[in-house]
Amino acid sequence: MEKVKDLKKFSLNDNVLDLIDLKFLPRWVILFIDILIILVSLFISHLLIMGLEVKHYRAFPLRYVFLFILSTNVLYMYIFKTYLGVIRHSTFVDLFKLFFANLCCVLTIVIVNYTYYFSSNEKAILIPFLGFYFALSSVFLFVFRLCVKGFFNVIKENKRSASRKKIYILGDDDTSVAIAQVILSNPNLPFDIKGFISYNDRRVSIKLLDKNIATKANFINSLNTGKKEVDGVLVIKEALQKEELDFWVNLLLEHNIKIYKAPSLQKLRGKETISQIKTIQIEDLLNRKQIKLDNVEVKRRxxxxxxxxxxxxxxxxxxxxxxxxxxxxxxxxxxxxxxxxxxxxxxxxxxxxxxxxxxxxxxxxxxxxxxxxxxxxxxxxxxxxxxxxxxxxxxxxxxxxxxxxxxxxxxxxxxxxxxxxxxxxxxxxxxxxxxxxxxxxxxxxxxxxxxxxxxxxxxxxxxxxxxxxxxxxxxxxxxxxxxxxxxxxxxxxxxxxxxxxxxxxxxxxxxxxxxxxxxxxxxxxxxxxxxxxxxxxxxxxxxxxxxxxxxxxxxxxxxxxxxxxxxxxxxxxxxxxxxxxxxxxxxxxxxxxxxxxxxxxxxxxxxxxxxxxxxxxxxxxxxxxxxxxxxxxxxxxxxxxxx
Structure with a gap:
């Protein structure tokens, strides 16, 4: 569990959470929280057994049984070092350690239980109770870590979104969607996609990748009225005629909006994705359609x-x-x-x-x-x-x-x-x-x-x-x-x-x-x-x-x-x-x-x-x-x- 210091700003309206100086708690605190989760799991398991109208064995007082289970689980947590990982960076390996610590704990108790049974002809712990405990403690410990990890991911994403450039993608065709998917899947790109701009004025009520689709007329109207908060527009140059490109460039420059040029999908999926998305240059506006000539004869020569x-x-x-x-x-x-x-x-x-x-x-x-x-x-x-x-x-x-x-x-x-x-x-x-x-x-x-x-x-x-x-x-x-x-x-x-x-x-x-x-x-x-x-x-x-x-x-x-x-x-x-x-x-x-x-x-x-x-x-x-x-x-x- 991470400690949050200096909560500087929390705004529900802007959906911004700016947390500064995030640090992790000492490891003993993490172990203490895990022990609390174990106690809760024991208590809920007990309630479930009681609800099934099944009685615990009376070989030992119930509080001693719970203390034995708790001690055994903490021992295996110490052996597997489940409390040493930074929770917000938890991986499958960390969850696997928790699972094995709980499994070893339950197996050890089962062995002790049957050893006691063979020596005294009496059982000390209900096996169904152990089953409930194993399932609940594993789930609660997993969920705790996943929630903390998700919480910090949301914080980081909100912080990153605040510093990212809010952009629209010009176009709503397959190429535009494919490029948007690549951008969204790359957390290193400094762009936050707010939506798509349709090439035509036919209003649509659907969304693409959970992003809105603005018609050409509505987007232009929002620029003219100053309502659209957007830092830039990503254009796919190859999909536009020169006249269309000139129209959008003139419009966006008039409203002081950055114009970004999307590379080909092959380049965008490469190693240098960030450097491939650049502001449009004057060469892109002067460049005419490439003239294709007789390459067969050229090669022969x-x-x-x-x-x-x-x-x-x-x-x-x-x-x-x-x-x-x-x-x-x-x-x-x-x-x-x-x-x-x-x-x-x-x-x-x-x-x-x-x-x-x-x-x-x-x-x-x-x-x-x-x-x-x-x-x-x-x-x-x-x-x-x-x-x-x-x-x-x-x-x-x-x-x-x-x-x-x-x-x-x-x-x-x-x-x-x-x-x-x-x-x-x-x-x-x-x-x-x-x-x-x-x-x-x-x-x-x-x-x-x-x-x-x-x-x-x-x-x-x-x-x-x-x-x-x-x-x-x-x-x-x-x-x-x-x-x-x-x-x-x-x-x-x-x-x-x-x-x-x-x-x-x-x-x-x-x-x-x-x-x-x-x-x-x-x-x-x-x-x-x-x-x-x-x-x-x-x-x-x-x-x-x-x-x-x-x-x-x-x-x-x-x-x-x-x-x-x-x-x-x-x-x-x-x-x-x-x-x-x-x-x-x-x-x-x-x-x-x-x-x-x-x-x-x-x-x-x-x-x-x-x-x-x-x-x-x-x-x-x-x-x-x-x-x-x-x-x-x-x-x-x-x-x-x-x-």
């Missing part, structure tokens, strides 16, 4: 093949490696010039895919003498070229570095792929290459033109393919991680312009496009992806602030810093004079941009590379503009070259 991934330690490159590793290649060569990210990639890949043969190469793609031995040694079947400098302001200040990596590096890899007859060369490009307003975009467009020019070169057997897409969620240096860090620091959130918009897609989706592009077409194509609707960066920032539990411009300030050098308000996936052709998938198109002959682009790239080695910035940009006619600098020191 990679199965038991040797694959090179440049920039393999970057966001895109690393995801390409992950996806290729699932296709059972013979070998994956991962090349990058960043030492620490490459080492991190090595640790991840060897742990996650121990059966895959990886090689990790620290090298600079602008150094052809470092690259050629690799092509000669490994006989690549596929080359995925994701290495590039991509940060617009930095590249604007260092155009020579952009040319050496984005142009010369691409040129080296493409020429070596042509020379060593690589089956397919897939280049990762960017929407900033379309009508570029900065050096980074222009350098990528030059790389596109060079790669395309090799396709029709005499004797070429390699299929040169380019993929072009917008911003990817969560990539290194992208806007969303940047905003998240600013919000965590308390602001301000910095935006270059209130009207700036961008396309977004997930890293996994972008890399799936890259892999599938490697299996499509006859070479020379630029594949563009249906990126959905562009996202206004200001609205994205406001949503991220609200999802973090703050109010924009009140808790977290938003300030405008002005467009950065080379930055434009919106990005494009297709140039103005480009034609698009459909493919076998409605979400993937081929952009028929103007191309150049190999001799022409080869000569011009050599010229811009020569200026880059001399770090002659103005001449570098001048040549880039002569190659990419649509390159018009914006908010940049190179605007004078456009006049």
């Amino acid at each position: 990679h199965f038991q093949k040797t694959v090179l991934v440049t920039g393999g330690a970057g966001s895109i490159g690393r995801e390409i490696v992950r996806q290729v590793a699932l296709l059972e290649p013979m070998q994956i060569i991962i090349l990058d010039q960043s030492e620490t990210p490459l080492y991190d990639t090595e640790l991840e890949m060897k742990e996650t895919y121990p059966h895959i043969n990886f090689k990790f190469i620290l090298a600079d793609i602008s150094n052809i003498t470092r690259l050629e031995p690799l092509f000669n040694k490994y006989s690549f079947s596929m080359v995925y070229h994701a290495a590039a400098y991509k940060h617009v302001p930095l590249v604007e200040d260092n155009p020579h570095e952009a040319v050496l990596v984005n142009v010369l590096g691409t040129k080296n890899l493409a020429l070596l792929s042509h020379k060593y007859k690589v089956n397919r060369f897939v280049m990762v490009s960017t929407d900033k290459a379309v009508n570029p307003t900065n050096v980074m975009g222009a350098s990528k467009r030059v790389a596109e033109l060079f790669v395309q020019s090799l396709q029709n070169l005499e004797g070429n057997t390699t299929k040169f393919i380019t993929t072009r897409f917008g911003n990817v969620l969560g990539s290194n240096g992208s806007v969303i991680p940047h905003f998240r860090r600013q919000i965590e620091k308390g602001g301000p959130v910095t935006i270059t312009h209130p009207d700036i918009v961008r396309y977004f897609m997930t890293i996994a989706e972008a890399c799936e496009l890259v892999l599938n592009a490697g299996t499509m077409g006859s070479g020379g194509e630029i594949y563009v992806f249906d990126m959905g609707d562009p996202v206004k960066i200001l609205e994205l920032a406001k949503r991220m602030i609200k999802l973090s539990g703050f109010e924009p411009d009140i808790d977290i300030k938003i300030i405008y810093t002005g467009l950065r050098p080379g930055e434009k308000l919106y990005e494009e996936l297709l140039s103005d004079n480009a034609r698009t052709l459909p493919t076998s998938h409605e979400k993937i198109m081929i952009s028929k941009d103007p191309s150049m002959l190999f001799e022409e682009i080869d000569e011009l790239t050599e010229l811009v590379i020569e200026f880059s080695r001399k770090e002659e910035k103005q001449e570098i940009v001048r040549v880039l503009k002569s190659i990419v006619k649509e390159f018009k600098s914006n908010n940049s020191i190179y605007e004078s070259l456009d006049k």
Whole structure:
């Protein structure tokens, strides 16, 4: 039995019992209570015998008989140490000890009783009385412990409920019920399910898991009237269309209610259940429905093949490696010039895919003498070229570095792929290459033109393919991680312009496009992806602030810093004079941009590379503009070259 100290609060209205500093009593007190239970059991057993009009034997006074039974039972309680366990933590083992102590007590008394009978031809104790006593004492001792254990469980549950977040689960289907069952069965989860929200407005009188079901209209009405006491709502993202998800997110954010995202049932039943239920993130709201492509053909192209991934330690490159590793290649060569990210990639890949043969190469793609031995040694079947400098302001200040990596590096890899007859060369490009307003975009467009020019070169057997897409969620240096860090620091959130918009897609989706592009077409194509609707960066920032539990411009300030050098308000996936052709998938198109002959682009790239080695910035940009006619600098020191 436990002692309760400092009863601080007891509220029947709120059904809250807050007990602080719970401690257990000394063991002798527990033994004393057990003795009282034994005495009660003896008394009730006596009454039952009397009720049956059966008389006790008179060999000994009844009080001595009861004292003998009591002493024998206490002796076995001492032997089995039944009083040493903490009652609120009682287990089957503790109950088993009690049972054996009582059983041994009764058997001992029966043996003594019959021993006395054989020596004196007279019995001292009624056997039915012992039967009643054994049953009653065992039940009373069990019930006592179970009641104390249950009492403290109720106290702990009430205390836990007071600190738990009160949530509703959006949905009343089988998946919602299954997720609720997992949550309810896990006492470590900090959630208290108050009910379910039905997807429709049809009122129902039934309950699910003894929880109420609120109609959509009633739940919304309760929010508007301020009657609903709820901390959050758990949504099952896969069960909602994007429009429905946006509706609920906007509604709940408006009422300052947390939005939690339910993982799949498989993850929820795993070891890390607590970490699987998280507040919904902006990536979940921007993420479009995943596009499924021809995975059979993708696997055929990679199965038991040797694959090179440049920039393999970057966001895109690393995801390409992950996806290729699932296709059972013979070998994956991962090349990058960043030492620490490459080492991190090595640790991840060897742990996650121990059966895959990886090689990790620290090298600079602008150094052809470092690259050629690799092509000669490994006989690549596929080359995925994701290495590039991509940060617009930095590249604007260092155009020579952009040319050496984005142009010369691409040129080296493409020429070596042509020379060593690589089956397919897939280049990762960017929407900033379309009508570029900065050096980074222009350098990528030059790389596109060079790669395309090799396709029709005499004797070429390699299929040169380019993929072009917008911003990817969560990539290194992208806007969303940047905003998240600013919000965590308390602001301000910095935006270059209130009207700036961008396309977004997930890293996994972008890399799936890259892999599938490697299996499509006859070479020379630029594949563009249906990126959905562009996202206004200001609205994205406001949503991220609200999802973090703050109010924009009140808790977290938003300030405008002005467009950065080379930055434009919106990005494009297709140039103005480009034609698009459909493919076998409605979400993937081929952009028929103007191309150049190999001799022409080869000569011009050599010229811009020569200026880059001399770090002659103005001449570098001048040549880039002569190659990419649509390159018009914006908010940049190179605007004078456009006049």
